Each structure stands twice: as structure tokens, then as C-alpha cells.
Amino acid sequence: MIQLNLQERLQEAVISLMPDADVSKILVRPCPEPNFGDYQANALIGLAKRNKLDPREFAKQVIGKIDVDKFCEIVEVAGPGFLNFRLKTEFISDTLLSACKGDHLFLSASEKPRTIVIDYSSPNVAKPMHVGHIRSTILGYTLAKAFRLLGHKVITDNHIGDWGTQFGKLLFGWKEHLDKNALSIDALAEMERLYKLVNAACDNDSKVLERVRYELVKLQDGDKENLLIWKEMIDLSRHQFDEIYSRLRVDFDETLGESFYNDRLKGVVDELSESGIAEESEGAKIVHFDSKALRKHPAMVQKSDGAANYTTTDLATMEYRENSWQPSEVIYVTDGRQQLHFQQLFELYTRWQPEHEMKLNHVWFGAILGEDGKPFKTRSGEIIRLNHLLNEAEQRAFEVVTEKSPGIEEDERREIARVVGIGALKYADLSGNRQSDYVFSWDKMLSLVGNTAPYLLYAYTRICSIFRKLDSDTILIPKSFDLSDLEELALAKHLLRFGLVLEQVIEECRPNFLCNYLFELAGYYASFYESCPVLQAEGDVRTQRLALCDLTGKVLKTGLETLGLETTERM
Numbered sequence: 001m002i003q004l005n006l007q008e009r010l011q012e013a014v015i016s017l018m019p020d021a022d023v024s025k026i027l028v029r030p031c032p033e034p035n036f037g038d039y040q041a042n043a044l045i046g047l048a049k050r051n052k053l054d055p056r057e058f059a060k061q062v063i064g065k066i067d068v069d070k071f072c073e074i075v076e077v078a079g080p081g082f083l084n085f086r087l088k089t090e091f092i093s094d095t096l097l098s099a100c101k102g103d104h105l106f107l108s109a110s111e112k113p114r115t116i117v118i119d120y121s122s123p124n125v126a127k128p129m130h131v132g133h134i135r136s137t138i139l140g141y142t143l144a145k146a147f148r149l150l151g152h153k154v155i156t157d158n159h160i161g162d163w164g165t166q167f168g169k170l171l172f173g174w175k176e177h178l179d180k181n182a183l184s185i186d187a188l189a190e191m192e193r194l195y196k197l198v199n200a201a202c203d204n205d206s207k208v209l210e211r212v213r214y215e216l217v218k219l220q221d222g223d224k225e226n227l228l229i230w231k232e233m234i235d236l237s238r239h240q241f242d243e244i245y246s247r248l249r250v251d252f253d254e255t256l257g258e259s260f261y262n263d264r265l266k267g268v269v270d271e272l273s274e275s276g277i278a279e280e281s282e283g284a285k286i287v288h289f290d291s292k293a294l295r296k297h298p299a300m301v302q303k304s305d306g307a308a309n310y311t312t313t314d315l316a317t318m319e320y321r322e323n324s325w326q327p328s329e330v331i332y333v334t335d336g337r338q339q340l341h342f343q344q345l346f347e348l349y350t351r352w353q354p355e356h357e358m359k360l361n362h363v364w365f366g367a368i369l370g371e372d373g374k375p376f377k378t379r380s381g382e383i384i385r386l387n388h389l390l391n392e393a394e395q396r397a398f399e400v401v402t403e404k405s406p407g408i409e410e411d412e413r414r415e416i417a418r419v420v421g422i423g424a425l426k427y428a429d430l431s432g433n434r435q436s437d438y439v440f441s442w443d444k445m446l447s448l449v450g451n452t453a454p455y456l457l458y459a460y461t462r463i464c465s466i467f468r469k470l471d472s473d474t475i476l477i478p479k480s481f482d483l484s485d486l487e488e489l490a491l492a493k494h495l496l497r498f499g500l501v502l503e504q505v506i507e508e509c510r511p512n513f514l515c516n517y518l519f520e521l522a523g524y525y526a527s528f529y530e531s532c533p534v535l536q537a538e539g540d541v542r543t544q545r546l547a548l549c550d551l552t553g554k555v556l557k558t559g560l561e562t563l564g565l566e567t568t569e570r571m
Contacts, residue, residue, distance in 0.1 A: 013065035037084035045081040055081030093481040107499030109151025120333040124161035126191035129386040140333040162257035168216030169198040187236035261316040265308040299344040329359040366437040397421030423565040427453035431515040451519040459522040463553040464569040487528040
């Protein structure tokens with residue numbers, strides 16, 4: 001909030017001196033060195049040099065025009081032309097007071113709310129969700145929460161893989177090799193078995209391959225029997241998907257699978273062909289690109305047998321989203337291996353629909369590695385199923401909770417372990433740079449020390465424990481905040497940056513910014529707690545410190561919930 005206010009006033013001051021200046025890159029950011037101030041701006045240096053002005057002199061002129069007396073002490077020029085802003089204690093106190101009254105929680109809803117579509121998770125029907133699905137699922141969900149917290153309209157869409165050539169194999173396997181008992185026990189495991197069985201048979205037996213193609217054509221032509229089996233596969237799959245989403249506390253506004261767009265695929269290909277975007281190549285329909293990055297990577301929109309593919313379906317999906325929801329931005333959350341596909345898709349859609357105004361954003365992430373540096377799998381080399389991973393997370397967390405708090409009843413320990421275990425999985429994924437591979441480590445993610453979910457959850461429980469010791473549930477609002485103690489002031493200033501961090505999260509689609517902020521907040525609170533007695537204090541000091549504890553708890557809880565983590569009041 002304050003950062004954006006300072007930024008706007010700084011830009012206005014620059015324009016008053018240089019009316020034609022492009023001020024979009026004149027930004028105010030937290031000062032990297034607190035000794036110099038709370039916020040800093042360095043873009044004046046480049047602007048001055050481009051206009052053949054002395055940067056320090058130009059900075060002094062800007063200071064003469066900027067109106068920040070309400071917020072800041074005297075603005076200082078440092079180095080070659082940096083501007084350093086130091087907040088007034090009175091202003092910090094007033095901001096804390098308005099937060100105590102419920103006017104805000106150091107953030108404000110956007111004055112220009114946007115409509116954002118976020119496409120995430122997207123598992124394939126008839127296949128169990130595995131560990132690779134967790135990154136897309138929790139990253140997409142967190143981004144949706146962050147955008148909504150800042151007042152934007154978000155439509156989340158789980159674009160499940162419920163159509164394609166694999167269903168020919170599944171239908172043949174279902175009819176010839178189905179184990180109904182196994183299906184009733186674990187439907188996805190049985191369907192996965194059928195797929196692997198038939199897929200191997202296709203490599204060795206041409207008759208099996210012919211039958212697979214026959215079953216697929218029947219499905220595509222609307223055969224009643226095959227459609228009924230296909231729908232049963234989808235229902236069984238979605239039931240198991242929903243169980244996992246429930247455990248992860250993840251939901252979606254829409255679940256429009258690939259099949260939803262079947263009726264539009266031929267029209268997409270026809271339009272691309274008629275406009276000259278797609279051309280025939282050996283019976284297939286191909287799109288060539290002019291850009292240097294894609295020149296050697298043409299995209300196929302129709303196979304030689306006349307079937308559409310993922311690119312065609314994705315184009316139809318984009319068209320539907322644009323026409324139905326009118327989003328300003330569409331975000332696709334997938335692993336980094338799909339970068340080329342989305343580069344092709346975005347360029348192709350813009351050629352096909354040149355008047356669209358959507359920002360198309362591929363938010364990609366790296367792989368999950370084992371501690372040996374190889375892809376994270378079971379000892380036998382199998383991909384780890386997501387439900388098994390969640391089970392292990394809860395069990396390991398239960399062991400940690402039991403060791404730390406053996407006196408708590410077992411049912412409560414189980415519930416705490418569920419919150420901690422699932423939270424630890426999510427946080428370990430979100431806390432790093434999403435574009436980097438990360439090494440999966442149970443010991444690290446469940447540690448009570450360091451930038452982990454248990455550490456932050458424990459920090460929250462410490463705050464809750466303070467208020468359990470009070471005689472009253474009512475938290476008094478202080479008349480003001482003195483903030484004479486350095487640890488009080490540092491904690492207060494960090495609270496004020498909550499909204500700025502959230503803006504950075506949605507701007508770059510990087511939840512690790514929020515993770516880092518919350519970790520630092522917990523550190524500032526720990527220093528405050530050690531140096532500034534709360535319950536032992538008296539009078540106004542006690543009231544102020546309790547209020548600081550309450551605000552810290554609210555920011556921690558809101559931040560953790562934005563990351564998809566539940567909180568617990570005891571650990």
C-alpha cells in the first residue's frame with residue numbers, strides 16, 4: 001500500500017519536471033540496506049543521463065516536487081542519485097491502528113480488477129495422479145488465491161485429458177481383459193494396467209492394433225456401448241481425482257475436459273487452412289512460423305488420418321475462454337517440458353485471432369528430484385502415486401508431532417499431523433524458485449527449523465498460545481503505537497510490506513516471494529517476542545504488544561492460507 005503510494009507521488013513529481021518522461025519504470029522498492037531507509041528508488045539515474053542531466057541534481061529537483069511529508073521523514077539523495085525514503089513512526093502507528101480496526105490487513109483490492117483464467121492440474125483420465133501433478137495443482141491454486149485476495153476475478157479450469165487415441169487401447173482392454181474385482185478396489189490402477197497391457201500388445205500384434213483403431217473410431221462416431229464405457233472411465237477417474245483434491249483442499253470453478261471441444265475442432269482446422277495459416281504436408285495440416293525461435297519447429301494441427309491433436313484442442317479451448325469469459329489474462333501452469341508447445345500455441349492463436357487482447361502466460365516449473373539428483377521415484381523405479389505420497393506425509397508428520405507433544409490426545413495429534421504433513425508438502429514445493437528443479441527431502445520439509453511449513457505453523461501456534469492465556473477474548477485497540485523498541489519497529493515495518501509482496505507474487509507468478517516474506521515475518525516476530533515481554537508488560541505497552549501479536553498472527557494466517565496451508569492452534 002505505502003510503496004505504491006510513494007511510487008505514484010514520485011512519478012507525479014518527475015512528470016511535473018519532465019512532462020514527456022516515461023515514468024512506468026520509475027519504481028519504489030524496499031531498501032536493501034535498512035540503515036539507509038525503508039524504501040528506495042534508483043531509476044532517476046538512468047532517466048537523468050538519457051536527458052543529459054546530472055543525476056544527483058535532478059534527484060534534488062524531484063525531492064523539491066514530491067509530496068510525501070505525511071508518510072516520510074526528509075527524503076535523502078544517496079550515491080549517484082538514489083532516493084531513500086524513511087517512514088515516519090507516526091505514519092506506521094496510524095497504519096497499524098487502522099489495521100487493528102479492521103480497515104485493512106496491509107493490502108488493498110485493485111482499483112482496476114481483472115479477469116484471470118488459470119489452467120492447472122489437468123490429469124489424464126484412467127491414470128492415477130502421481131507426484132508430478134502436485135506442482136501444477138498447488139501452484140495454480142495458490143496463484144488463484146493470491147489474485148482473488150487482491151480483488152481480481154479468477155476462473156480456474158481443470159482441463160482434464162478425457163479424449164484421444166489412448167481410449168482405443170483402453171476400450172479394447174476393458175472389453176477383453178477387465179478385472180471387475182480390481183476395478184472395484186482401485187479403478188485407476190486397473191485402468192492403468194489395461195493400458196500398459198494393450199500398449200505392449202500393439203507393438204507385437206498387428207491384429208490388436210487394428211482392433212484398437214476400430215474401437216477408437218467407434219467411440220469417435222458415437223457408438224453407444226463405447227460411449228457408456230468411456231463415460232464410466234471418466235466418472236471413476238474423477239471420483240478418485242476429487243478424493244485427492246479434497247485432501248489437498250484444492251477446488252476448481254470449471255472442469256472442462258478435452259472432449260468438451262470436440263465439436264469445434266474441424267472448424268478450427270478449416271479456418272486455419274482457409275486463411276492460409278495451415279498448409280498440407282504429407283496428408284497432415286502443418287503451421288510454419290516466421291519467428292527465429294520457432295522457425296525450425298512447425299506445429300501440426302491435424303494428423304494425416306484427419307484426427308486433431310493437442311494443439312487443435314488447445315486452440316479451441318482458448319477461443320472458448322476468450323468468447324465465454326473475456327479474460328484479460330490466461331495462465332497455463334505446467335512443467336517446463338511444454339515450453340515449446342506453448343510458444344507455438346500463443347503465436348499461432350495470435351495469428352488466427354489477431355484482435356484478441358488476452359495476455360497469454362505459460363507459468364512453468366522444474367522437476368521434483370530425489371536426494372540422488374534423479375527424478376523422484378520409488379526404489380523400484382515407479383512413479384510415486386500422489387495418494388501414497390500424501391499418506392506418507394501425514395504419517396511422518398504424526399511421528400514428529402507425537403515426539404514433540406506426546407501429551408496431546410491421539411485424535412488431535414492425527415489432525416495436527418494432517419495439517420502439518422500436507423502443509424509441509426505444499427510449502428516445500430512453493431518456497432523455491434518454481435523454474436528450478438527441487439530436491440525432495442522429508443527431513444528438510446518437516447523440520448521445525450528453517451524456511452519450512454512446520455516452522456511457520458509453530459510460529460502461528462506461539463501467537464495463539466499467548467491469547468489462550470488471557471482472561472478475555474477481547475483484544476483492545478491501543479490509542480497509538482509507541483514503537484520505541486527496535487524489535488517492535490522492525491516487526492511493524494515488515495507487516496506494512498504484506499500487500500507489496502502479494503503484488504509481486506501475482507506480477508511474476510512466484511509464490512516463493514510470499515514464502516520468503518512469511519519466513520522473515522516469523523523471524524522478526526521471534527526477535528520481538530524475545531526482546532519485548534508481552535504478557536509481563538503493563539498498561540499501554542501491554543495493549544500495544546498484544547495488538548502487534550494479533551496483527552502478526554492475522555498476516556501469518558492469511559499468508560499461509562493463500563499458499564493453500566491450513567493452520568492449527570496447537571502443535
